[in-house]
Amino acid sequence: MFHHIKELQFNARVSKPDPRFATILLEQFGGANGELAASMQYFQQAFGAKMPHPDKYDMLMDIATEELSHLEIVGATIQMLLKGVSGDLKNASEESEIMQVMEGSAAKETLIHEGITNPQFYIISGGGPALVNSQGIPWCASYTNSNGDLTVDLRTNIASESRAKLVYEHLLKFTDDFYVKESLRFLMTREIAHFEMFQAALETIQPNYPPGVLQADPRFTTQYFNLSNGQNVRGPWNEGDMPITGKKWEYIEDPIAHIKETDGLEIERKSMKNELEQSHLLDSELSKLKSEEVTKTEPTGVCQWN
Numbered sequence: 422m423f424h425h426i427k428e429l430q431f432n433a434r435v436s437k438p439d440p441r442f443a444t445i446l447l448e449q450f451g452g453a454n455g456e457l458a459a460s461m462q463y464f465q466q467a468f469g470a471k472m473p474h475p476d477k478y479d480m481l482m483d484i485a486t487e488e489l490s491h492l493e494i495v496g497a498t499i500q501m502l503l504k505g506v507s508g509d510l511k512n513a514s515e516e517s518e519i520m521q522v523m524e525g526s527a528a529k530e531t532l533i534h535e536g537i538t539n540p541q542f543y544i545i546s547g548g549g550p551a552l553v554n555s556q557g558i559p560w561c562a563s564y565t566n567s568n569g570d571l572t573v574d575l576r577t578n579i580a581s582e583s584r585a586k587l588v589y590e591h592l593l594k595f596t597d598d599f600y601v602k603e604s605l606r607f608l609m610t611r612e613i614a615h616f617e618m619f620q621a622a623l624e625t626i627q628p629n630y631p632p633g634v635l636q637a638d639p640r641f642t643t644q645y646f647n648l649s650n651g652q653n654v655r656g657p658w659n660e661g662d663m664p665i666t667g668k669k670w671e672y673i674e675d676p677i678a679h680i681k682e683t684d685g686l687e688i689e690r691k692s693m694k695n696e697l698e699q700s701h702l703l704d705s706e707l708s709k710l711k712s713e714e715v716t717k718t719e720p721t722g723v724c725q726w727n
Contacts, residue, residue, distance in 0.1 A: 429497060454564075455560075460486075634704070636703050640697065645670055647673060648676055
């Protein structure tokens, strides 16, 4: 049950109209990394988490709802940046505040012909934000990701918050409006806060590696294949210990020779037989554990959400 509060979470303000920046800001209204996409993604993920992870369900619903409030902030900012596009532009364009920003009718025609301002502001949405990105492409449900495994979804969310933070970081470069910058910094900072929330939630789910249920095949886990010509670069991604499992990296300097010697990686190393058996055993144990995690929380008889 939602209850709308008329005040914004952050008091968005704009010092003057700026239709050019309003167009760019649409990226966070109806774009792939925008607030609507984030909200719908977290709502979608929350349903599957309700029974086995009610605490994560609560978190996902809270953050999803906050993302809707951020969508409202972005939409309000766009609307204020478009002051004058609607009635004033139509009825008294030379006198409207927005035309003073555009420096007259010649600038208006140049603006439209060059496509700097999204024409949808003029001919479709009547001077208000639409659920499109900065190129005018409609919002699409394919922007959201929900995989039904909470450890995968939380990692997806960490990446989503990272991308959204970067978009706001870039948006800050395209406006000189002090008030707009304040709103953008607030929104950018909340992306960082959500990143921390999802990271903390992921760490409370154990085991959470590898993603999903099935374990990695130990015969093919540690190899790093040198598949590019030129200077070979070594680092913690291909030498020393692996960061999570602690196993040793195996650097395959000549992948072609290695594939031939192992008959396309089919030759099983005897030293790996025990590890392989342990991996299969863990597959069975985790499969049962993860399955019971869900089924034991499902009520019998009539289901009710509250």
